[in-house]
Amino acid sequence: MSAVLKAEGLGVHTGDLALVQDVTLTVGRGERVGLIGESGSGKSLTALALMGLLPEGLHATGSVRLDGSPADLVGADEDELAPLRGKRMSMVFQEPMTALNPTMRIGDQVAEGMLLHRAHRRRAAARSAAVELLDDVGLPSPAEAARAYPHQLSGGQRQRVVAAIALANDPDLLICDEPTTALDVTVQALVLDLITRGVAARDAALLFITHDLGVVATVCDRVLVMYGGRIVEAGEVAQVFTRPRHRYTSGLLAASDLARTDDGRLLTIPGSVPQAGAFPAGCVFRNRCAAATSACETLPSWVGPDPEHGHACVHPVEVPA
Amino acid sequence: MRRRSGTLVIGGSLVAMVILAALVSFVWTPHDPGLVVPQDRLAGPSGKHWLGADKLGRDELSRLMVGARTTLLVGIVSVGVAALIGVPLGLVAAMTWRWLGEILMRVSDFVLAFPAVLLAIMLTAIYGSGVVIAMIAIGISTIPAFARVVRSGALQVMSTEYVVAARAAGRRPVGIGLRHVLPNVTSLIIVQASVSFAIAILAEAALSFLGLGAPPDVPSWGRMLQESQSLLQQAPRLAIVPGVAIALAVLGFNLLGDGLRDLLDPRLQQRRVEVQR
Structure with a gap:
């Protein structure tokens, strides 16, 4: 399977403030990859950075390569990007009204x-x-x-x-940024179906951004979990959703489970997503994490066979053997 | 169904009257507007002269109708030139580098600080007086109004998702400007044109009054005012007739502008782009 999109060490910065850091992802032909996380975790910025559409004042670092185009898309100018956009890679936006x-x-x-x-x-x-x-x-x-x-x-x-x-x-890569968030649930299913069929018919790669875990489960093969501008866990959807390793992923899953309540109240992840730039050093999740220790003050290294499978957590959720 | 506002109807009717008077004057006027009839000197309104005659015995109504041509011509040309230059400048200021936009806006501040009348006096000193000079002077001083309105409107459009979507579809900046930004600021341009037209009428009258506009043989409302000046005691009517014409025309274009704004842009409550006066 050839990688249509390959991003390595992708970062988004404004001034010296890092909003997205060290995002590495690949999407292969015919593959459907989800990118999930709360609002403010940097999902949309990642998508805009991939397309070279960051607003003024933000700039990308790292490298983004599209199969078949020799140039690195990070740092490419409009003249190089315009022929690719809409042709090789295209995007569906969140708000159909605007x-x-x-x-x-x-x-x-x-x-x-x-x-x-x-x-x-x-x-x-x-x-x-x-x-x-x-x-x-x-x-x-x-x-x-x-x-x-x-x-x-x-x-x-x-x-x-x-x-x-x-x-x-007939793009090779379709990036969808919360395409169904603004829609009714009934319409959601129709639009999702249309996107997946459209992608399948063209054997295109799909990068699907959402905060709706149910949507990811129906649409995607693989998933990347993003928090605080970093990828904290990645893997096959079935693997990540049934046996999450990162504490953030497990919190996210628990919060999505409407059957599980705590004295009649829905489960939440304690605290809220900090302001951009106010994330703690080391593990970005440690100020909201029950398992955090002083070991979390240094950036956890990636544990896993490749950037597409693994997690970045010092105290991963134990997997029953 | 959109509400048809009273301002639009009244403004439109007043403007239509001025245009009608100018058009009719090409084929028919009660008398030859330049015909001097000594025995009708300062004649009051009558069946022969509906609005009376001036100090040379020329028919006031005829001169008023022909004067409407001058008024409209100066308005159309000066506002047209200002829009043709100001709109692209506003788009460039909004869509290209920020420093260029800043420079263009500071230059427009400079032009704004320069009254049209003063500019006309300078140009007249260099090139001599005439309708063309008046149009150029009014046109130049109207450019900043268009540039500013278009820039602020374009900045808002540029931040919308469909512009990002157009870029994501591979549109280049020039195409985005022409296909996406310009059509979405058209209503602002139309409203601005209407308001600027009113200002241009006033400026033309002022210039003619000062003898910097139309030459003596071309009837113009401002010149009629000037000629009435020495006779204010004997025949105030000679000042009132062109004065009322100017006031109604200016009022008409202003009301038309306000009415059009309500009609063309129901979203204006959200987009608060102030028209430059």
């Missing part, structure tokens, strides 16, 4: 991506391809939807449009 231009017709927005990357040279051809694509993503009466403006569609329909735009040029 991810579409309110002044452009749906069909034109879908066709735009294809015209940009010369999938179609003529506007009319791109338009009819856009209608086909809208049909593909399950939009009812796609020809009418193509002529509509974004505000005329519902949230779920808009997210289908966003997905259609992302899939328009």
